[in-house]
Amino acid sequence: MIAAENLRFDLQPYETVTSYVSRLAQYCGASSPSDLCLDFGFRWQDVVRGDDFLLQRLADIAGLDFEQLSKWSVRTTEPKRFQVAGEEAVRSSFVRSRIRVCPQCILDDFKWYGRYAPYRRIHWQFWATRSCALHHAPLISLRPEKYTIYNYDFLGQVKKHRGDIERAAASNCNLSPSILERYLVDRLHKRCTAPFLDSLPLYIATRLCEVLGLVLVYGPEKPISDASEADLSVAGEAGFLALRGHESDLYAALDGLVSDISRRTVRHQSDFGAFFEWLRNASLGPEFEKLKDKVRDYIFRTYPFQEGDIVMGMACSNPAVFSINGACRQLNMERQRMNRYLLETGAATIDKDENQVWLDAKIARTELDALKAEIDGRLTVQEAATHLGVSVDLLLELQEAGFIAPTLDALDHRPKFRRPELENFLDKLVPERCSVPAKSEDISPIAEAAIRVRCPTVDILTLIMASELPTVRLSANVMRLGDIGVSVTHLKRALPPLRMPALSKGDTSRRLRMTYQTINVLADDGLLEVRRLRNPKSRQFLDAVTLESVERFETRFITLGHLARVNRRASGPFKMHLEKQGVCPEVGDGSVSCYYDRKTVSWRLRKLGLKVPAGNGRKVSDEKGWIKCEWRGKYDN
Numbered sequence: 001m002i003a004a005e006n007l008r009f010d011l012q013p014y015e016t017v018t019s020y021v022s023r024l025a026q027y028c029g030a031s032s033p034s035d036l037c038l039d040f041g042f043r044w045q046d047v048v049r050g051d052d053f054l055l056q057r058l059a060d061i062a063g064l065d066f067e068q069l070s071k072w073s074v075r076t077t078e079p080k081r082f083q084v085a086g087e088e089a090v091r092s093s094f095v096r097s098r099i100r101v102c103p104q105c106i107l108d109d110f111k112w113y114g115r116y117a118p119y120r121r122i123h124w125q126f127w128a129t130r131s132c133a134l135h136h137a138p139l140i141s142l143r144p145e146k147y148t149i150y151n152y153d154f155l156g157q158v159k160k161h162r163g164d165i166e167r168a169a170a171s172n173c174n175l176s177p178s179i180l181e182r183y184l185v186d187r188l189h190k191r192c193t194a195p196f197l198d199s200l201p202l203y204i205a206t207r208l209c210e211v212l213g214l215v216l217v218y219g220p221e222k223p224i225s226d227a228s229e230a231d232l233s234v235a236g237e238a239g240f241l242a243l244r245g246h247e248s249d250l251y252a253a254l255d256g257l258v259s260d261i262s263r264r265t266v267r268h269q270s271d272f273g274a275f276f277e278w279l280r281n282a283s284l285g286p287e288f289e290k291l292k293d294k295v296r297d298y299i300f301r302t303y304p305f306q307e308g309d310i311v312m313g314m315a316c317s318n319p320a321v322f323s324i325n326g327a328c329r330q331l332n333m334e335r336q337r338m339n340r341y342l343l344e345t346g347a348a349t350i351d352k353d354e355n356q357v358w359l360d361a362k363i364a365r366t367e368l369d370a371l372k373a374e375i376d377g378r379l380t381v382q383e384a385a386t387h388l389g390v391s392v393d394l395l396l397e398l399q400e401a402g403f404i405a406p407t408l409d410a411l412d413h414r415p416k417f418r419r420p421e422l423e424n425f426l427d428k429l430v431p432e433r434c435s436v437p438a439k440s441e442d443i444s445p446i447a448e449a450a451i452r453v454r455c456p457t458v459d460i461l462t463l464i465m466a467s468e469l470p471t472v473r474l475s476a477n478v479m480r481l482g483d484i485g486v487s488v489t490h491l492k493r494a495l496p497p498l499r500m501p502a503l504s505k506g507d508t509s510r511r512l513r514m515t516y517q518t519i520n521v522l523a524d525d526g527l528l529e530v531r532r533l534r535n536p537k538s539r540q541f542l543d544a545v546t547l548e549s550v551e552r553f554e555t556r557f558i559t560l561g562h563l564a565r566v567n568r569r570a571s572g573p574f575k576m577h578l579e580k581q582g583v584c585p586e587v588g589d590g591s592v593s594c595y596y597d598r599k600t601v602s603w604r605l606r607k608l609g610l611k612v613p614a615g616n617g618r619k620v621s622d623e624k625g626w627i628k629c630e631w632r633g634k635y636d637n
Contacts, residue, residue, distance in 0.1 A: 011064055012119045017055060017073040019120035021047055022154040024062065027116045033153050048152050050075035050083075072122040084122060085188045090284060093203035095125045097151045099142040099158075102132035103169035106158055120154045128184055128206035130233045131175040138175040138229055140168045175230055178237035180209050183244075194244040201287050206236070208291070211278045213239025215257060220273025251298055258302060263359045264323050266303045268311070280312050304362060321362040324348070331372055332380055334414070341371065381406075384417035388426070389480030390447070394457055401458050403465070423479075429464055430471045430484050443472060443485045452488055454541075455495055460486065469494045502533055502544035511550065513561020514593035519545065521592050527553055555615040558601065560585065560594040562613040581608055 011020055021033045021044075030036040034044035040061055042054045050073045059066040075083045080091040101124060109118040123129045124139060131138050142161045145151050158165065183193060184206060192198045197205040213235035214227055227235065242253040257271050269276050279292050296311050304323035305316040322330060328338050339357045342348035347367075348357050379387055384404075385395040398404050404425055406415035450457040463469040469490055475483040508528070509516045522528040529549035532541055564571040575585070575594055583601050585594035598615065605612050 011068060014072055014121040014123065015119045016122055016125070016154075017050065017058070017069060018048055018152045019154040020062075020069070021058070022152070022156060023116050023119060025153075026155050032150075032156065034149070044152075045149065048076075048149075074122075074125070084125075086190070087187060087202040089126070090203050092282075092284075093127055093207060095127060095141075097148045098144055099151060099154060100124050100139045101142065101158065101165065102135055102137055102139055103165040104135040104137050105132060106165050107169050115159075116155070118155060118158050123181075123185055123188065126184055126206070128210065128236060129181050130229045130236075131177045131181065133177040133181065133185075136174055136176050137169075138173050140165070175233060178233050178240070180206060180236035180240040181233075183240055194240070196245060196247045196249060197240070197243055199247075200291065201285075204284060204288055204291060207278070209239030209243060210236045211239070211275045212242065212253060213237065215273045215275045216242060216253065220257065220271055220275075222274065224274040224278070247294070250294070254295070254298055254302075262303055263362050264304075266305055266309070268299045268303050318365075320365055322365070322368055323362065324357065324359060327363050327368055327371075330368060332382060378416040379419060379422070380414070380416060384422060387417075387419065387422055387480070389482035390457075394447075397456070397458050398461070401462070403458075403461060426479050426481065426484075429461070429481070430473055430479075442487050442489055443474075444488055445474060445482050446484050446486060447482060449486050449488055449491055453491055453495065459495065460491060463491070463494050501548075502531060502546045503550060504542060504544055505530075508545040508550060512553070512559050513565065514559055514595070518592040522553070527557075554613075556598060557586070557595045558598050558613055560596070563596070563605075563610070566611045566613055583608075 018033070021036065025031075025033040025036040028036060030039065032044075033047075037044040037047060040058070042057065046054050047058065050070075052070065052075075055070050055073060056066050058064075059069045062069075072085065074089075074094075074096070077083050077088075082089045082094055082096065084094070099120070101120075105121075106118045129139065142157055142164065145157070151157065183197070184202070186193055187198075187202050187205075194205075197209070200208065210232050211224060214222065214224055214231070217235050217238045218227075218231065243249050254272070257275075259267060259271050261267060262271065279295055282288065292312055293314075296314055299305075299311055300316050301320040304321050304326045305311075305319050306326060306329065307316055307319055309316045319326065319330075324335065324338055324342065327333070328335050331338075339348070342357065342359070343350070347361070347363070348359050350356070351358055381392055381395060384406075385392045388395065388398075390398075395404075399406065404417065404422065406417050444452060446457055446460055450460055460469065464471055464486070469486055472485045473479070473483065474485045503511065505516060505519050509519050512519075514522075519528065523530045523545070527549075529546045530543050531546060533544045560571055560575055564574045567574070569577075578584075581604070583596065583604050585596055587594065602612050
């Protein structure tokens with residue numbers, strides 16, 4: 001082997017480092033670049049990754065200038081990401097472990113410069129380069145090796161597949177280089193020629209030209225997977241010509257793809273075809289996300305989306321244009337009424353064949369706002385509720401109570417509330433002369449006061465309209481139902497008292513002298529009747545036991561608590577004493593309070609000399625007769 005320190009070997013224009021080491025290994029007689037690198041004291045894999053320290057050592061060994069050697073080196077910056085001449089590249093845009101060549105260039109290298117001459121040009125490694133600028137021939141890919149590391153031995157692979165290269169050269173296939181390919185070389189030389197594309201990473205700029213150009217040339221129906229190398233070359237040139245100016249050129253190109261039917265429906269996926277699929281599915285880093293944001297914003301301001309519709313992972317928060325149906329939804333207006341307005345203003349025409357009204361141009365938000373202002377004088381149910389500051393349910397309650405009444409809108413044949421009538425209703429609730437009071441815990445808005453005293457809001461309004469409850473203004477400016485305040489103390493006095501023909505479960509438990517759990521069990525068994533009623537004091541809904549069912553239970557059963565109290569005995573020992581005498585409760589599992597069937601045990605208890613509570617819960621009886629006894633009083637002997 002020739003001594004390394006005496007070795008001089010020329011580096012060719014645009015040649016990569018791996019190509020140079022591969023040729024150097026052949027020149028020195030090494031079996032592979034890996035063996036040559038080991039002889040030099042470093043690893044071939046580190047040269048492939050573009051380690052600057054090793055490149056400096058290689059330049060010293062080969063007697064080359066470091067800047068010249070590293071100019072076209074490929075550096076691995078992250079997994080699947082590389083850097084070439086200061087430009088970022090990714091695996092989807094850059095051929096890293098495969099070999100692409102111009103067959104005519106390789107044969108010319110052999111012919112004119114010898115067996116060690118063929119070398120790899122850097123621009124061959126970009127997928128966007130699809131033809132040779134010198135021979136106008138398509139690039140070919142050599143068959144890959146089983147182990148990836150062997151694919152970096154450029155000259156060794158070229159010699160191995162020389163037969164394939166010669167056959168490709170003899171085919172006389174022609175593919176002229178595109179403007180996009182010349183732009184790629186200009187970018188590698190730091191020559192800026194296209195402002196918008198120059199602002200993007202090279203791998204995004206070239207792919208953007210190809211996928212957008214494919215749609216511009218072949219239409220949105222053709223998927224990119226069906227495009228040949230010649231198709232992509234033509235598409236790349238068309239895309240570059242459309243985007244070589246500023247960012248506005250991108251929007252102009254998209255404008256040309258928007259179909260007329262977009263005035264009626266959202267069809268951006270169908271209009272943009274492969275371009276949209278690329279944006280939606282590719283993941284190429286932050287700069288790519290910025291491009292997606294620009295296209296997404298364009299789509300949102302071009303197509304009639306509804307609020308909340310999602311495009312490429314983002315929801316539309318503020319639609320910019322509307323179809324007829326979208327405008328109807330936005331204004332809560334019937335299609336027939338909207339059609340009449342659009343035809344009157346000349347914004348739409350009638351298709352007599354299809355008997356449909358079609359927009360001449362999409363409805364912009366400013367036009368929609370003007371239309372909304374025009375129809376604000378007539379309010380739908382939802383709009384009237386908003387105007388009064390109440391819910392739709394409360395609005396309907398006010399209508400049922402006769403406070404407000406809708407009229408039939410002759411234009412679109414639906415009930416509408418008139419704004420003056422609603423404002424007149426508010427004026428009756430609170431006179432203009434009432435001032436805004438100081439903040440007080442006793443003064444609450446009507447809706448809040450209804451919650452605090454637990455009564456329907458309509459009941460409060462009835463008291464106000466009857467002049468039984470004074471009101472105050474809570475706002476000096478806008479007047480709505482929610483801005484009317486009342487005194488909670490006065491409201492409690494004005495409301496009629498509630499009557500509840502029932503007992504709470506706690507009161508029932510104390511009356512029957514049974515546990516709260518037993519009351520629930522008796523209710524589940526149907527022995528007590530539970531209803532959802534209002535508490536007369538708090539006006540809060542609660543589960544109450546009806547008096548009728550309590551009295552019915554007392555007539556049928558005797559509780560151990562009553563029996564022990566009237567006989568002045570402790571419940572536990574008294575229960576055991578009764579069981580020894582053969583008097584057993586209805587439920588004996590110990591989980592609930594005991595109670596006895598009155599018909600079954602009354603005569604036994606009298607026979608034992610015990611007093612028996614009467615069925616109405618207010619008298620007790622013994623063997624001598626009836627003696628009056630209130631449950632909460634003392635037993636009168």
